[in-house]
Amino acid sequence: MIDGLEKSIDRLIEGVKTKIYGNTFRCPVCHLELSMHDVNGKGLVVCPLCGIVIEVTTVFGHILAVVHDVEIKRHQPKMRLHPLSTHIPLGLFPFSFLLSLLLLLASFIFPFIDNQCFLGSFYHYLSALANISQFMLITSVVFLLPAFFTGLYDWYFRYEKRRYRTIDIKIVCSLIFLVLALIAFFLQNAGLVFSAETGLIATTFENIVVAAIYFLLMFVSLIILATIGHLGGLLVFGK
Ligand SMILES: [Zn+2]
Numbered sequence: 001m002i003d004g005l006e007k008s009i010d011r012l013i014e015g016v017k018t019k020i021y022g023n024t025f026r027c028p029v030c031h032l033e034l035s036m037h038d039v040n041g042k043g044l045v046v047c048p049l050c051g052i053v054i055e056v057t058t059v060f061g062h063i064l065a066v067v068h069d070v071e072i073k074r075h076q077p078k079m080r081l082h083p084l085s086t087h088i089p090l091g092l093f094p095f096s097f098l099l100s101l102l103l104l105l106a107s108f109i110f111p112f113i114d115n116q117c118f119l120g121s122f123y124h125y126l127s128a129l130a131n132i133s134q135f136m137l138i139t140s141v142v143f144l145l146p147a148f149f150t151g152l153y154d155w156y157f158r159y160e161k162r163r164y165r166t167i168d169i170k171i172v173c174s175l176i177f178l179v180l181a182l183i184a185f186f187l188q189n190a191g192l193v194f195s196a197e198t199g200l201i202a203t204t205f206e207n208i209v210v211a212a213i214y215f216l217l218m219f220v221s222l223i224i225l226a227t228i229g230h231l232g233g234l235l236v237f238g239k
Helices: 002-021 081-085 087-112 119-157 165-189 205-237
Strands: 024-026 033-035 044-046 052-059 062-070
Touching: 002 165, 024 062, 081 087, 081 119, 081 205, 087 119, 087 205, 119 165, 165 205
Parallel strands: none
Antiparallel strands: 024 033, 044 052, 052 062
């Protein structure tokens, strides 16, 4: 069953990737997968990972990538600020989501358990957990900004503003993440998701609907953040 699920997810990812990337080929040197959208009007592309200049032609429908040269004057920043700055949002956001999921689980369990039992003794910590989740959420949003701008700086100097489909996706995904995560934060900050007193989701219809929207926003944001991180990893390690 897990194998079947994995294959379905792989097929889904491949389908989305084909739609966004179109035809792809691999760099003959480092094997990084590149898109035909990355090739300029003269049929040339510089591999963002290894700096090889590749000429791309199509022979009988097959993409042929030929190594021409190596980019020698490549900007090599001493302080790699972008990979460093990505660790805070990538590290904190999943924990914010995890704590929110714990509070969701607690909202199902705690109304039915005795406050005097062992599990009930944790009741007083739930509002603090909601605050920590909210703090991690806004911290990851705020620290995505330096990650975003140092990424743009790298693209400007290291990649000389060349258009790569991977970098376009990273920029668009970062902006979408900022919007979705900020909406999730404002919902949580307004006390519409978790009650300020108990830390649990209130059982009114409005609160349940807002909580459902909040968890959907958090889930989609997590997928987007994982995609940004994964693509960034490809630009560093290739595979
Ligand atoms: Zn390469």
